[in-house]
Amino acid sequence: MKDTEVAAPTIRTSTGRRAINDGASVTVGNIEAGANWDYSLDGGATWTPGSALSIAGSALSEGTHRVTVRQTDASGNQASATAEVVKDTQVGLPTVATRNGTGFVNRGEYLTLGNIEEGASVAFSLNGGTTWIERSVIGTHTWAEGTNHLTVRQIDPAGNQATTTAELEVIASISSPSVRTSTGKRVINESGSVMVGNIQTGARWDYSLDDGRSWTPGSGSSIASSALSEGLNQVIVRKTDGAGNPSTMSIGVVKDTVALAPTLTLASDTGEGGDRLTNDGSLSVGGIEPLATWEYSIDGGGWLVGGPAGIADPGFTDGAHNVRARQTDAVGNSSQETELNFSIDKSAPDRPGLFLNADSGVVGDRIVRSASLRVLGTEIGGTTHVSVDGALQGTTPNDADTTLIDMDGQLSEGARSIGVQQVDAAGNASDWTFINVTIDRTAPDAAFTGLSGSGLAITSDEGGEVFLVRDTLSPADDLADIDTLDASSWRRFASAGPGNETSLADLSGLRAGTYDVYARDGAGNATQIASPLSGTGTGPLKAAIGSAGSDVISLPDGGGVMVGNGGADRFVFEAGQTGTFVFTDIDDEIIRGEADMDIIDLTAVLKNYTAPSSGDDAANDLFLTRVDEAGKSTIFVDVDGNGDFQNAELVLVLTGPAAQQFVQLATPGEVLMG
Structure with missing residues (x-):
């Protein structure tokens, strides 16, 4: 085939x-x-x-x-x-990367794989390769919190394989950083710091001092005090963990690099405040900062720890003392020393002597109108406390060793017990000294009662003294300045006692003129003796002292009868007392009228008048009437006893210092002519 x-x-x-x-x-x-x-x-x-x-x-x-x-x-x-x-006999190692480039991942985060060849298969193991999970994308959703040992394997198309391992820490929860001070308090000084903690491995931290507007990377585990400003600082610390999760914590931190010096004051600056002379050596300490400690030194001695009650009197002796104090605040700053110099006097002063500065009226009887006190042996810079009948009356500063205190108007009438106590500048008080006085501001009730032997007779309900004062003089109301007046124009007579008649007999050496008569009680209150004549306008009692050869008699304030014994006796009116003056006898027979005369010669008036030679009616028949230009009559002296003695004064006429004879109204309205 x-x-x-x-x-x-x-x-x-x-x-x-x-x-x-x-x-x-x-x-x-x-x-x-x-x-x-x-x-x-x-x-x-x-x-x-x-x-x-x-x-x-x-x-x-x-x-x-x-x-x-x-x-x-x-x-x-x-x-x-x-x-x-x-x-292909080689394959590259796969790479594993986290989102933030660190070994920390959040649960649920996906890893980034690198250097994987095209076509290669990828698997990972969490147990060292015992079991493999084929997956080209690796997530941490089911991983345990903490450290996980990851192995990644790739097998390329040629069958080559390579593995990579990594330790990844899964962070399932986020924690904040811890922030505190190195002192454990919210205050630090220059040597203190702000401590930062709870920063996990792989995490980073930074801080802000301006509310998050700017951030400064942190290093180590603290923020130096030098980074903070003096005073309050709001420190924010931000931690970013390995997985990129941020968390913050803030704290208020006071930077305090200065401790102020404390204050030292006398707890009780007895006596006059502010003079730092006291009988209480307790001291108050102020300006101590919270949580600070303080100490003190007395008279240059060692430092003693101070307590919350200040410094108790350690038994300071009298004299000058020095105390120093200093404090160390809660963050260790030491203050400057505070110094206080003061004097201690804890010896009470001697009890002062107390006398009436002026015993008005009769000296030595302690009956006064107003008590003026003379306090002896007072310490200069102290005060004298005065009490009346056991109640504190007031205080007087001592400016000399003798302090005069005028109580005028502060004492009510009656017997009073006055006490004085001196408090020296340190607040030490002496024993009290007391004196009993009688305050009497009521003038005596005194009156002319007629003749007493060869002189005037004056009675007073308080005794005291009686004065003749020439009416041309103006003695003080209480005759307090009588000794400063012309001695030939006034005379003092000792009172015969309360209710008894005082005779004003010795008038030798007094100048001729008209004299007022005063009665003064033992407290110095004086009463001018009033005329015994009654009726509206009755004036004071007058005593007219004439010369031996010629008596010139004045009638102040237009009223009264004065007669003299021998010489040119004249009846004298003040200027302006003009009109028609009519003298009438008891039968209203007009003896003589004179118009517009200021001086009336009694010899001329009486030359055609023969007075009774004896009997009770002797000279008891003379009237003096003034008729003014309007035809109004005024009776100056009414001797008929009808009681109408308007504008009348009783004037007692002394007819010569040698004779010391008085012519007076024996009874109101009766004229005796000698």
Whole structure:
């Protein structure tokens, strides 16, 4: 049989792919029985006999080859086939990358695989290769939290395989960083720091001091105090873990590099506040910062630990003392020292002496109108306390060793117990000193009672003294300045006692003139003796002292009768007392009328009048009437006893110092003429 054709051989790889490695082969098929085959790797330039229907992978060099297989059958017919085969004995290691490029991943995150050859199969194992999971995309959804040992394997089309291992930590929860100070308090000084913790391996951290507007990378595990400003700082620490998860924590930190000096004051600056003189050595300490400690030194001694109650008086002796104090705040800053200098005086002053500065009226009887006190032995800078009848009345500063205290208007009338106590500048008090006085502001009830022997008789309900004072003088109301007046114009007479008559007999040395009469009690209250004449406008009692040769008698305030014994006796009115003056006798017979006269000469008036020579009616018959221009009559002296004595004064006329004789109204309305 003639055979002119042969079928083409088939070519495939043992891997089923184009690529083979040393362990694979090129498989030849469709070789007829009895036929031979060979192959060429260089495009037919050379041929290698084939056997066992395969070409070993080792026969091929690394790389891509065009493998041509030719079969020759028993008849000599030939047919060939060509196939491209890649000889690949190497495969690259696969790469594994996390999203953030670290060994930390979040649960549910997908890994990025690299260097995977085209056509290669990928598998991974979490148990060291015991079991493999074929998957080209690897996720962490089912991975355990913590460290996972990952193996990734790739097998390329040629059958070559390579594995890569990686330890990846799965972070299933996010934790915040911890932030605290090195002191354990919210306050640090220059040597302190802000400590940052809970930063896991692979995590990074940074911090912000401006509410997150800017961030500074952190290093180590702390933020130096030098990075903070003095005062309150809001520190935000941000941690970014290996998986890229951020978390923050903030803390308020006070940077305090200065401790203020404490304050030292006297707990009780007794006496006058602010003078640092006291009898209590207890000290108050202020300005101590929270959680700070403080200590103090007394008079240059060692330092003692201070407590919350300040500094108790350690038993300071009298004299000057010095105390210093300092504090160390909660972050270790030490303050400057505070110093206080003060003086201690715990000795009570002596009990003061107490006297009436002026015993008005009768000296020594302690009956006064107003108590003016003289306190002796007072310490300058202290005060004097005054009590009245056991009740504190007031205080007076001591400006000298003798202190005067005016109690005018502060004491009610009656017996009073006045006490004084001095308190020195340190507040130490002496014992009390007391004096008993009687306050009397009521003028005595005194009156003219007539003659007493050879003088005037005055009675007073309080005793005391009686004064004749020339009416041209103006003594003080209580005659307190009487001793400063002309001695020939006044005279003092000791009182005969309460209710008794005091005789004003010794008038030697007094100047001629008209005198007022006063009674003054032991407290110095004075009463001017009134005329015994009754009626509206009755004036004071007057005593007229004349000279031995000529008596000139004045009538102040337009009223009264004065007569003299011998000489030119004249009846004198003040200026302006003009009109018609009519003298009548007891029978209303007009003796004489004078118009517009200021001075009436009694001698001329009486020259045609003969007085009775004896008997009770002697001279008891003279009237003086003034008729003014309007025709109104005024009786100046009415001696008939009808009680109408308007504008009248009783004037007692002394007819000469040598004779010391008095002419007076023996009874109201009766004129005695000598």
